[in-house]
Every structure is written in structure tokens, then in C-alpha cells.
Amino acid sequence: MEYNFSEIETKWQGYWAARKTFAAQSNTIKPKYYVLDMFPYPSGAGLHVGHPLGYIASDIVSRYKRLQGFNVLHPMGYDAFGLPAEQYAIQTGQHPEVTTKDNIARYREQLDKIGFAYDWDREVRTSDPAYYKWTQWIFMQLFKCYYNTKTNKAEYIDGLIAEFATNGTANVNAACSEMMSFTAEEWNAKSAKEQQEILMNYRLAYQSFTMVNWCEALGTVLANDEVVNGVSERGGYPVERKPMRQWSLRITAYADRLLEGLERIDWSDALKEQQRNWIGRSEGAMVSFKLKDNEGAIEVFTTRPDTIFGVSFMVIAPEHELVAKITTPEQKEAVEAYVNIAKNRSERERMTEVKRVSGEFTGAYVEHPFTGAPIPVWIGDYVLAGYGTGAVMAVPAGDERDYAFAKHFNLPIPAILEGIDISEAANPTKDAKMINSDFLNGLTGYEAIKKAIEEIEKRGIGKGKVNFRLRDAGYSRQRYWGEPFPVVYDKEGTPHLLDENDLPVELPKVDSYKPSGSGESPLANAKDWVTNVEGFTRETDTMPGYAGSSWYFLRYMDPKNDTAFVGKDAVEYWRSVDLYLGGSEHAVGHLLYSRMWNKFLFDLGLVVEDEPFKKLINQGMIQGMSPYIDYYPEHDTFISVFADEEKKQLTGKSERVLTHLVWYGPLGLDSLDIEAFVNFYPQYKNSKFIKNSDDNRFDPTLVVEKMSKSRYNVVNPDVIIGQYGADTLRMYEMFLGPLEQSKPWNTNGISGVHNFLRKYWRLTHNEAGFNLSEDPATKEELKALHKTIKKIQDDIERFSFNTAVSSFMICVNELADLKCNKRAIIEPLTALLSPFAPHIAEEVWNKLGHTESVIEASFPMYNAEYTVSDAFAYPIQFNGKMKFNLEIPLGIDKEEIEKLVMADDKVQKQLAGAAPKKVIIVPGKIVNIVA
């Protein structure tokens, strides 16, 4: 009887769906386990083979936890707002809601075919008004709150307002955009509008001016992804950076808690380190340099106040607010020209091209705060406006970039460290003793930092400060396909929240999804909607992609609740995500935002855990092979990648042409169909094509890249399922390599995995049908089984699914050799296999006579008796240090063990001819040789 996977898989998928087998229980005394996948963005290309990698792994864990007796929550949903659907809408006029629904339907169909144990009754979609009602509601709470740094948590701003009215800012310690200071009288004298403006300085969701990529020609703000080499990707129009009034979230208020929380969660060190570096806490000092010949001062933040006597110039960012004010008339032209060039370069470019030194002298000077010496002020684009104060005190002796700048512009490089050569490069060491540094002379850098801060504070020219690299998160988008803000403006332009009863604020219908052209979002085109709140106009920006995804893990706990984003009972039972699986591309974006949202909701007492994701695994990305063909324009010739001899004849630069007209075999890419190619691209009608000399084929160059529709490298799981079945796909994706590693998709080994499943099937099936023996198992058979149980359990616990699949293969090979079809072995093996290949396991389980699903089984018990090997591996230690293992047969006495050990080459080599002082043998445990 053949293994008919398609029949088996259809049958059991239908059974699971009809019985709601995987629904999480709500009234149970079982312990809970919440295992979550990062939900997908439903793209038009459909699900590709990369998506299931993490989903299969989490599915294995969820089924494994069920076998262990947990009440498992394993949900799935869709991150349904986003740019691609909107761009598609602009091109085709189709409402993004329609395309999104279609895409979701396709995803669902594909997901169902893989046999995931999802509780589909809990599905969420971020673009569903019933969902985004609560995204808007959480935004309202963020708007209504500020961060009290005394109690170290978010609180409602009414408390702050009352404090302002009675004591002013005197006793206020709150996270804010800029330090403010006023008395109660001053506060009370302000107009309502002025008061609202001041409160923006404190709110956790607030408005301010931030930079956007503005494309005049397209009349729209562009995402960084839409800007390539400084021009728009579409059309190649110039892009400038310009300030716009935008919403932001004050995530910086949570910087310390986001850092501290990392200590308490089970994430990889690499990921934690990335978050730490992103937050970028650094201790240092703010120092104020007085302007010469002008009012005011320039503030700098430095982590190295010890090097202050090495300052020979100052560099400020081209966007710095003082540039226009301090530039002297003689330098005006040059500075303006420089600012114009610099301001349109992206921060990325400015950081990448760090070796290309550029800058301009402003003509202005500041005074050194200790020596009073004049310090020239330059502008340079290596200083970023967004970090610190947008100004640095340049210490060329100690900082590489300052050094390069000084060398390039011939500025002095004062020596401040004893015995350190600075003729070739800067040296940032803190170990050397300070020289030429007045009161710091003779101290090391470490000592000098403290002393310098003391002195700076004493003289009132600055103070010690902790600075963060983390910036507040931009929260406005001038887009259609996102959550509308529950905000309206009065006639004075002051924003007000709508009433909670007005939620959800649904997206209005618009005629065009194109931007309005004035920089406003497409919502501004819906004139009736904008003005349909009496006396007010609506906010027309929408929320960013991360809004809905920052809290979706909470909604799964209680997805149908329409009186709260999550009910109290639900959140108290499910608490937080026990295991979160997703790609490392979300290391700092989504994973930081959702931690912040969760902490905020925790502060308001609405969730019970401060950290949302207890354990996190990053699965690697499955890459695609994009087919490019090599073209030599000088010869008007295309050449196959393997035609090496002919390639030598070709001169000039070659180009790579991306093409989808590669013959696509059932499982992947093959050679180019030249005829189809020239039909599709008539411009190459007369081009020459050089094929391989040996097999007369034309092969493309395959480039490993992220799988995406636009690169023609998406491989669909449906094809694999059709040919081999879902169980093979599941096991093969796990077999492909370590979960956390990225790897290009290939189907080279898939037949091996499929053969394994057939072998497992053949253990209990012959031509006639199901064939099971009720005889008791032999010791050898039990050994094969129990070795596997132990291995599989260990492997699941450490997420090593590829080695688990190998262990299954070894086990089945051994059982096949033993011709074992005994219930005593097959039954536990089937339960063991069910998380990996659930359909075939369910089928066999059913044939074994069980009426309940295999998920009602329990994980097989491992029995150590059957896994002891015939020989024991003795760890051999020298002087107590573990050195190596030696196989010693069982059942021999101490003396014989010693003889065997001493006769071993490695032991002899170790002793190098000398006799050991002592040989300690602990029977069955250890051999310790004291040399």
C-alpha cells in the first residue's frame, strides 16, 4: 500500500478544521504556553518557501507543548497595512482593501495546505476596523500620558497639568523634548493654545517638526526605500530633506527600561547587543562653548570631557540651527553652498562616505571654556543633527574623524597624551596620562573624565549627562493605507482627541490614492470626511506600519473583545508570549516598538508583564536565486555563465540583465529560453547569444538575494506540496540547516526526506495494507526507539530541528533493518513524529486504533535503560582538567581499565615518557591522571 500523501493530508486537514482541534482552551487548569510567529505582510506574490521556515518550527514547538500537556495558544494573523498595497492601488485604482483581502485569502489557502496547528478563530488583521479601533485607542492613551521620571512610569497628563497650575515646573521631573521652566503664575496666564503647545513637550505621543524626504516632482513624501542614490526610485526625480510637522512617540523616555529589560529575557546575545547598540546609552557631559562676537553659546555633548584641552576646533552639523546666525558675511556664500549639498544627502550616505572629508569654515569662533582660547567653528556633514546636540568639540588627537578633518583642513592637532604618537593617527586610549591639560595633567583618561565633569559643573559651564543614540519614533505617514488618527484640529490649529465613543475612525473612501501634491496625505482629498466634525478639521496623516504590529500579540489573547483591547481575565491567564519566532530583520524596529508599547500598557496597569516576549528565536531567511544574464554592450552579446573560453574573448564592462524568461523546471531555475527572451525584449532581437559549448544550453548567473516578487526568485511552497506533500515540505525545511541560519533555497536533498517518510510508512504497510505486530519489542528495537526519544526531546528543547530530522532517519533505518512493525515501537514513534509530520502521524495513529487525534497523546517517555551503550566513554583528565574520552568495554576491573588507559597513544603522548604520579579511577565515571 503506497504512501498517498495528498489523500492523507486533505483528509486530516479537513478533520482538524471541522473539529477545531487546535483551539486554545479558555477554562482549564492546564498550564498555558503561548507560541507566536511574527505575522506576515500579505504580499501580492503569495506565500513563499521562506515564510514557512519559522512557522514550521513554531508549529513543531506548539504541537510538542500540547503533547506535554500545555494549553497552547498558537495564533496567526496579518500585518495588513502597508506601502505595497497602496502603490498597487495607485497603479491600478484597486482599493487596497480589496487587494489585501485577496492576498490574505491566498495566504490562508497556502498556510492551510501545510497543516499548521493554528487557532484560526483568533485571527487578527491590522486593517480591520474592529482591530484598529484599539490601535487608535492606545494612541489616545499615549497622547493623554507623559513620562514621570520620578515614579519612572507613564502617567496621565492631568496630574502634570495640576502640578503646573500649583507649582509650575519647580518639582517636575518628566521626559520632554526640551527643558522648560516656568512658575504657576506664568502657566495660569497662558492661553489654552499656549498651554497645549507646552504639553506637546511632555506627551508620549506628540507633534513636532521632523525631517522627511520630500520629492517636489512627485508632490509626495518618500520612504527611504523609495529613494535611490538621492533621487526618487520612480522617475528619478530629485529628493530634498525638509522639515514637516509630524506625530512622534517618545520612546526615548523608555530608553533605560528598554535596556534594563533585556537582562530579564531569553533572547540571543547578538540580538540584545543590537538593541543595546541601537539605544546607544553613553555617559558624558554637556559643555557649553560661548560664542565670540555674538550672543549665546554652542552646546556640545561629549563622552570624553577628559580631552577638552585637546580641542582645536568645533564642528556643527549643516542643519544646526545656529549656522545662519553665526556665519560671517565673507563665508556666507561658501557655507550656504555646502549646506545645500549636505542637507540632501541621507544620513546613511553621510555615515558611509566617512573617508571623504568635507566641511566649510563658518568664520565664527567660540571660546574654550577653560583657556578662553578662540576655537574656530566649522560645519561638516560627518556631524549628524539628530545625535547629541548636533555639534562636536573636535579633539583630533583622540578621535579618528576629527583627526582626518584636521589633517584635511590643516588644523592644529594638540598633543594631550603622554608618550602617544599622533603623527599618523588619532589614539582614543584612556590609559595614557594627560599632558598640556591644566588641572587634568598626570591623570589617566578614566580619572580625568570624573575630574573634568566635576570642574565643568563647578564652573557652571555644563554638566554630566547620559545621552542616548535612540531617537523618538516618527509616527506620521502621508499615506492612505494606514490607521487614521482619532484627532481633529480646532480653528487655531490645536489638536484634540475625539471621544472614545467615536472609535473606530474608519478610513474614508477616496477617488485617488495618490498624494494630494501639497505634501498632505491622500486623506486630504476626502473633503467631506475631513470637515464632518462640526467646528473642526480632521488629521489627514495616517499611522505608520509598526502601529498595528506593536500590540497584536495582546489581541490574540482576546480577539473578539469589543469593550477593551484585551480583557483582564485573558491577559492575566496568557500574560505574555512564551516563545516568539521571527526574522532578524526586525531586531531593532518592531521588537523595540512593541516592547515600548507593552511597557506603556503595563504602566497603565492594562497588561501584567513588563516584557512581552520571554524567549525569542530569529529564524534565518531563505534566500532566492535571482536569474541574471550577462550582457556585453560593446559586442551586443549575451553569454552563458559557463562559457568560460568564449568569455575571455569579450572586452569591456558587462551588465547583468534580470530576467524571468529562464526555463522554470518543476522545482527551480534552469536554462534561458532565448526565443522567448528576444520576443519579450525586442531590443535584443539582433544580439548574439553564446551558449555552453558542451551542452548547448544558456545558463543564467544566479545571485543569492532576499526572496521577492520583483526579483523573479520567489519559490512557492505549493509546487513542493503538490509533488511531495506537506509533511515532506515541513521536514525538508527543517532539514535544510540550522533554524537561525540564512540559506538559499534549493531542493537538492528533498528526495531524502521524502524517502524517510516512505520508509516510515512501509514499516507498517505492505502491499496488502496496514500490517502491525502485537509482539513485545526486543531490547534492540527499544534501544533504537529510546535513543531517538532522548535525542528528539533534546533537539526540540534547543531548537535544533535539522539534527532531529537526522535522528528520525537513523531510527527508521535501524527499525527497517530489524523489520520492526511492532505496536510497542510504532506507537511512541508516531507520537514523537507528529509535531514534525502531523498528517502521516495522524493517519498511522488512526490505524493504530485511536479514535482521538494524535495531539491528545502524550510525549513518549524516555527510558535510560535502553540507551546505555556496550562501551562506556571514560573522560580522561590530566591534573583535573578534562582532556578526552576513551572507550572502555563494560565489565572489566579497575586494574584492567588502568592498563588500557596507559596503553593509549594519546595518554602516552600527554605524559611524554614520564610516569604518572597518580591515576584516579572512579568506576563508570572518570579517569584522572595526575602528571
Add this chain to the structure above:
RNA sequence: GCCUAGGUGGUGGAACUGGUAGACACGCAGGACUUAAAAUCCUGUAUCCGUUGAGGAUGUACGGGUUCGACUCCCGUCCUGGGUACCA
């Protein structure tokens, strides 16, 4: 540039804590069964030299180092993936 991860046979990978490098699988070669094919099973398979019941040398991106012993630890270099704040 910066942050982060990785680089092992023809291929995917294994080696979990410094202790026989290459488990398992693909591919390939040879064989059994078969009229034949498919399926299945058996044997071999890191490289080089030698051998055909003979062993030796080399070998985990590259160059150094620590250690009796290094894929594993340290220093440096090269290459690749991911992120870099409005893709998701």
C-alpha cells in the same frame, strides 16, 4: 562607515562544554532484483601520494598566536547575509 551574524567535501549540513573533522542526506560510481524502466536494497565516495586486507601526508575562508590537543579560544585580513530609524 557603523551594529550584528556567518564562511567545514561535488552539494545542504554534523561535531551541544577545546578531545577520532565530515554524522545524516543529496549527488556521483559500481553492484543486486527486473525483458526493461520505476521503486527498493547493498557497496564505495574529503583531497593528494601509495596500495588493492599498507599506510602516509594535507585539510574546517586567509595570515598569525595560545594549548599536549583548535572548526571551536585570542589578534589581524578578506568575502557574504541582515539592519541602519518612512519596505515589511
